[in-house]
Amino acid sequence: MNIGIDLISFHAPSYVLDLRILAEMRGVDPDKFVIGIGQERMAIVPPDQDIVTLAANAALPIVDKAGRDDIELVILATESGIDQSKAAALFCHKLLGLPAACRCIEVKEACYGATAALRMAAAMVAARPHTKALVLAADIARYDLASPGEPTQGAGAIAMLVSTRPRVLALDPESGFHAEDIMDFWRPNYREEAIVDGKYSTRMYLTTLLRAWKNYHAASGRSLTDHAHLCFHLPFTKIAYKSFERLCKADGIPLPPRDELERLIDPALHYNRQTGNTYAACVYEALASLLDHAPANLARKRIGLFSYGSGCMAEFFSGVVQAGYRDHLFTDTHRTMLDSRTPVTYRQYEDIFNYGVPSDGADHVFAPYRGGAFRLAGIKDHKRRYEAK
Ligand code: CAA
Numbered sequence: 061m062n063i064g065i066d067l068i069s070f071h072a073p074s075y076v077l078d079l080r081i082l083a084e085m086r087g088v089d090p091d092k093f094v095i096g097i098g099q100e101r102m103a104i105v106p107p108d109q110d111i112v113t114l115a116a117n118a119a120l121p122i123v124d125k126a127g128r129d130d131i132e133l134v135i136l137a138t139e140s141g142i143d144q145s146k147a148a149a150l151f152c153h154k155l156l157g158l159p160a161a162c163r164c165i166e167v168k169e170a171c172y173g174a175t176a177a178l179r180m181a182a183a184m185v186a187a188r189p190h191t192k193a194l195v196l197a198a199d200i201a202r203y204d205l206a207s208p209g210e211p212t213q214g215a216g217a218i219a220m221l222v223s224t225r226p227r228v229l230a231l232d233p234e235s236g237f238h239a240e241d242i243m244d245f246w247r248p249n250y251r252e253e254a255i256v257d258g259k260y261s262t263r264m265y266l267t268t269l270l271r272a273w274k275n276y277h278a279a280s281g282r283s284l285t286d287h288a289h290l291c292f293h294l295p296f297t298k299i300a301y302k303s304f305e306r307l308c309k310a311d312g313i314p315l316p317p318r319d320e321l322e323r324l325i326d327p328a329l330h331y332n333r334q335t336g337n338t339y340a341a342c343v344y345e346a347l348a349s350l351l352d353h354a355p356a357n358l359a360r361k362r363i364g365l366f367s368y369g370s371g372c373m374a375e376f377f378s379g380v381v382q383a384g385y386r387d388h389l390f391t392d393t394h395r396t397m398l399d400s401r402t403p404v405t406y407r408q409y410e411d412i413f414n415y416g417v418p419s420d421g422a423d424h425v426f427a428p429y430r431g432g433a434f435r436l437a438g439i440k441d442h443k444r445r446y447e448a449k
Contacts, residue, residue: 064226098297106429117432137173172369199339214336236275245370
């Protein structure tokens, strides 16, 4: 039985900061951001959007296309949770009009959460093949202003419908994973911004990539050349090149010439370059970018995926692109959404960054900003009120 991603949809907020503006304000050469770390723009989240609206906005095209009736599980992966108790998936469940006979949960393991969710969803549909699962991942990446992590901030959400008749990517059963208790990046409950040891986190990302890869190779017998393309977790896009280089070295394969390297890696980087880090959504945003941008037809080609969550969890796994997949992508929606974003000035970025969600329990009504179909309309009695526009 094939199990995998039936539909995949991506959503980013409607505001954006050009990193050249940030570079100028920080007195940094813009090439450091654009070339050195590989980021062009970062998504800016207005006060009436949060991980719930981002995730629901990502999922709407999927449920509109595939219907709602068979969805028995909604898992939302995030490390930007809005409540210590209630699952954000329940808010999305209501906004999307999903059936009441449905399980809704939230999962967390930094940027790895969505991969755990995808695996759980696959196991559920394997046990109940007539049902479907909706996997959502949404995050808002925040670091301290003027810190090294600042240019790698971002925001966005991914939605994936998981079924036994996947029209986009059938998952291979084998995967390689690795767990290790480390403190490379974390966010205590009392902080809005993550704490990160940037260099250590990058080192651990690359170290665990090799461990997960070794375990994947042992489980599947596959080598690098068995994969037409690779999608990596992308805290910043330059890391994809560093990762591929490590894997080539581990497999004893010479690094391809630059143009071949770009052909292999670049199609998966377009969206992340324009949004910044979307944490749990990142590797699937890379997959959406690859499917939307690869010039060659990828039908029946195997794609390798590497998911990394600080703390840390790493998993290398793969899937085979399905025949006719191009008919089931949301490529035009993705491109129009990204192309029509409103640029913000540095001052607007800082104002939005410093804006704090009210926590006094009073009645707050939020002005409407540009965004998708759903927005956070206000907060009253410590309850978030969402609405469809
Ligand atoms: N032109 C071109 N390139 C330039 C340049 C210029 N003028 N100036 C610098 N560069 C290059 C540097 O040579 C360097 O390239 P290499 O890495 O290939 O050597 C690159 O730009 C970055 O420069 P620095 O190393 O000096 O950058 P930094 O110290 O300011 O920080 C960072 C970089 C550590 C990634 C930082 O942005 C950070 O802390 N980010 C947040 C943490 C993070 O993303 N970690 C990734 C792994 S953890 C993870 O994956 C989970 C997650 O999502 C957070």
